[in-house]
Amino acid sequence: MVLNVPNVKFYNGNTIPQFGLGTWKSKPGEVTQAVKDAIDIGYRHIDCAHVYGNEKEVGEAIKTKIAEGVVTRKDLFVTSKLWNTFHQPDLVEPALKKTLSDLNLEYLDLYLIHWPIAYKEGDDLFPKNSDGSPEFSNADYIDTWKAMEGVLNKGLTKNIGVSNFNSEQINRLLKNCTVKPVTNQIECHPYLTQKKLSAFCKEKDIVITAYSPLGSPDRPWAKPDDPKLLEDMKLLELGKKYNKTPAQILLRYQLDRGHVVIPKSVTKSRIAENSNIFDFQLKPDDIAYIDSFDCNGRICPMTGSEGSPYFPFAIPF
Ligand SMILES: NC(=O)C1=CN([C@@H]2O[C@H](COP(=O)(O)OP(=O)(O)OC[C@H]3O[C@@H](n4cnc5c(N)ncnc54)[C@H](OP(=O)(O)O)[C@@H]3O)[C@@H](O)[C@H]2O)C=CC1
Ligand SMILES: CC(C)=CCC/C(C)=C/CC/C(C)=C/C=O
Numbered sequence: 277m278v279l280n281v282p283n284v285k286f287y288n289g290n291t292i293p294q295f296g297l298g299t300w301k302s303k304p305g306e307v308t309q310a311v312k313d314a315i316d317i318g319y320r321h322i323d324c325a326h327v328y329g330n331e332k333e334v335g336e337a338i339k340t341k342i343a344e345g346v347v348t349r350k351d352l353f354v355t356s357k358l359w360n361t362f363h364q365p366d367l368v369e370p371a372l373k374k375t376l377s378d379l380n381l382e383y384l385d386l387y388l389i390h391w392p393i394a395y396k397e398g399d400d401l402f403p404k405n406s407d408g409s410p411e412f413s414n415a416d417y418i419d420t421w422k423a424m425e426g427v428l429n430k431g432l433t434k435n436i437g438v439s440n441f442n443s444e445q446i447n448r449l450l451k452n453c454t455v456k457p458v459t460n461q462i463e464c465h466p467y468l469t470q471k472k473l474s475a476f477c478k479e480k481d482i483v484i485t486a487y488s489p490l491g492s493p494d495r496p497w498a499k500p501d502d503p504k505l506l507e508d509m510k511l512l513e514l515g516k517k518y519n520k521t522p523a524q525i526l527l528r529y530q531l532d533r534g535h536v537v538i539p540k541s542v543t544k545s546r547i548a549e550n551s552n553i554f555d556f557q558l559k560p561d562d563i564a565y566i567d568s569f570d571c572n573g574r575i576c577p578m579t580g581s582e583g584s585p586y587f588p589f590a591i592p593f
């Protein structure tokens with residue numbers, strides 16, 4: 277199947293499909309089928325990460341769909357992310373090679389520094405001090421970035437970028453890099469619209485990729501009384517106006533702002549529903565209305581890591 281997914285151009289001339297499949301929390305036993313279904317439906321962009329613990333299973337789906345002749349490697353855009361325990365520069369290339377081996381790929385389309393925060397190096401992805409707080413490493417993301425430039429130059433990835441960086445961290449990176457990041461992947465939805473960080477990145481020619489666009493209802497730390505974005509009455513009403521579901525309105529909101537968007541689902545009907553967003557546009561007044569829902573409602577606050585010198589959420593944007 278062919279979906280009419282627009283491409284967004286990076287400053288370096290490379291392109292990224294504006295819409296892709298998220299895989300955080302997709303269980304190893306479910307994600308292979310989900311990625312196969314997504315590729316059959318027409319998705320060509322898959323968002324992965326080592327820390328999601330399912331890259332081998334994502335890789336099985338990619339291998340199958342290439343072997344079946346449904347897609348070629350070149351048709352796909354695969355992103356992965358360097359986890360916080362691999363920030364020491366000499367760990368970057370081995371970490372990327374492990375991800376490539378798990379995903380059955382010879383190169384990535386995009387490799388991101390997952391967080392500016394560095395954790396103590398070692399086998400434990402969430403190293404802890406005796407009091408339960410995260411054990412940080414002194415690795416500086418500027419040095420990590422130099423190693424990211426190294427794996428780019430070796431052809432192990434076509435593009436490099438960052439995730440969860442604030443404006444000051446991006447400014448510092450821009451002053452100290454040879455290759456600029458192509459994207460900053462950040463949490464973005466109507467309760468956290470990221471207007472200032474989005475405008476800042478646009479000015480620097482850095483594309484925003486919006487994560488948790490549906491409000492991440494399956495996040496492990498969700499509490500029963502937390503507001504549920506997908507059940508917001510104002511979005512349900514807007515959906516009626518456009519004859520679309522709340523999920524489709526939420527995803528179109530990102531596209532119409534020029535963001536790349538990566539909703540996660542392991543449910544075939546939802547994977548299809550989420551991709552049925554290329555036949556309408558939100559009116560500017562409705563985008564402004566959705567913008568007005570902002571309540572600084574951060575869903576992925578990285579609670580516990582506030583003590584890192586590189587914690588990104590201590591300043592407004
Ligand atoms: N860089 C970073 O630090 C981060 C990156 N990400 C990336 O962004 C992706 C998306 O964010 P994520 O936090 O997963 O959350 P999303 O906002 O994409 O929400 C996913 C949840 O919504 C459900 N869902 C999906 N489609 C629909 C629909 N049409 N109707 C109702 N429910 C629906 C899914 O259920 P089900 O699967 O059961 O169908 C799942 O529970 C991640 O998977 C990951 O790839 C996310 C967080 C942090
Ligand atoms: C230990 C628990 C409850 C969850 C860990 C999930 C995780 C990968 C946290 C890192 C931050 C995050 C939301 C990353 C998503 O890409």
